[in-house]
Amino acid sequence: MKEPKSIISYQTVAYGHVRVKLADVLNARGITRNRLRTLTGVKYEVIDRYYKAQSVEMADLDFLAKVCYVLDCKIEDLLEYEHPV
Secondary structure, three states: OOOOOOOOOOOOOOOOEEEEOHHHHHHHHOOOHHHHHHHHOOOHHHHHHHHHOOOOOOOOHHHHHHHHHHHOOOHHHHEEEEOOO
């Protein structure tokens, strides 16, 4: 088993990031942000932020659960961890 990596150190080390793929899923299915708002009851501003993948610093698990339920998808379809380059 590999030793866990520490993200706490005295030097700045990139540890990767999580990519939000809501736009990819909606575009592939031909669903608009307004339609998703109607289906989930979530404010358009929240959906738009995830769609544009802007200012998403903490995941809203309730929002993601609603989207997974409505779109019948998995969390992996919406979020993806990308290793540092």
